Amino acid sequence: MDMSSLNKLFRFLIVLSIISFSLMLAYYVFQYAYPFLIAFGLAFLMNPIVNFLHQRLHLPRGMSVFSVILLIAGIFIGMLILLVVEIANGTTYLAAEVPEHFKSLVNYIQLFISSTIIPLYQRLLSLISTLDPSQQDAITSNIQDLGEKTAHQGAAILQDLLQRIPLVLKELPNYVSVLIFSLLGTFFISKDWNKFSYKLSKNLPTKVVSSFSEVLQGLKQALFGFFRAQVILISITGITVLIGLLLLNVEHALTIALLTSVVDLMPYLGTGLIFIPWIIYMFVTGNHFLTISLSLLYMLVIIQRQMIEPKILSTNIGLDPLLTLIALFAGFQLFGFSGLIIGPVTLVILHTLYQAGVFQEIWRYINEHKESS
DSSP, rough: HHHHHHHHHHHHHHHHHHHHHHHHHHHHHHHHHHHHHHHHHHHHHHHHHHHHHTTTTTOOHHHHHHHHHHHHHHHHHHHHHHHHHHHHHHHHHHHHHHHHHHHHHHHHHHIIIIIIHHHHHHHHHHHHHHHHHHHHHHHHHHHHHHHHHHHHHHHHHHHHHHHHHHHHHHHHHHHHHHHHHHHHHHHHHHHHHHHHHHHHHHSSOHHHHHHHHHHHHHHHHHHHHHHHHHHHHHHHHHHHHHHHHHHOOTTHHHHHHHHHHHHTEEEEEEEETHHHHHHHHHHHHHHHHHHHHHHHHHHHHHHHEEEEEHHHHHHHTTOOOOHHHHHHHHHHHHGGGGHHHHHHHHHHHHHHHHHHTHHHHHHHHHHHHOOOO
């Protein structure tokens, strides 16, 4: 191997070591400092609004930050109150309506068992009785094993769910402390944002500062674009569902539309988490009009999203929809539901680094040739 190849290999190992060390450091730092990383992200997103209040309206920097935090908290609390009120009204409605529907469902199940299950069971018994005793014992043993396994799995799932409830309640103080530290960190970071920026620009090389600023600016645009795209998509889904349910005279259409918009963020399940059980229930209870209507509305929502999602994502972020889908799936497989955010955000970061020329600079560094003296 010549010296040029050795130099390339050596520089490649240097880059690989730096990236590996940075990822490990980021992992351990995130474990212990994630409230402040969340605070930095919030301050970063809030900074344009804070600058507007501070520079245009001449409010003190601290008052501007406090006003923006108060505004965001007010919007969040207002949406939460609206959702709670709608859910409370919906629960009251369900408390009055569900018993009658439950009676109808029980009657249907009883009729189905007496007219279908019992005759089928009797035919199976008569068929089994014609078999050899050894074959009858084998079938009986398999049925018993299946029942035991089903009961064991059901008990294990129920036990796991019951064990998770105390763990979640136990973590509530931790969630509250994270929220408090994140809000306090957001306030102080945003308040002294210009001071921090000045110190960094003074103590770091000019090229590093310019590259870092370019990456931050691109990341901000990409993240805003990603969240804007998601808001647009779920808003279109919610409005479509709301209009459809209002035309069908469904009670508490707003609550159902809001819940459908929320679950529309979930891959695999999406709006089907609401519509599929609802359609099945309407079919079982004999309400064929709502069965067909809800099925058509569900198909409309799916087709509409599939048609507009690529355009909205490409317009707001500039990412390929297939890559976004892969990022969602990979994030979900690696990190669970939190991966639904981690996956696309990671893709956005990589795309921003590529747009800023970071990967090109790394490749140029690996392949650079030293001039001989």
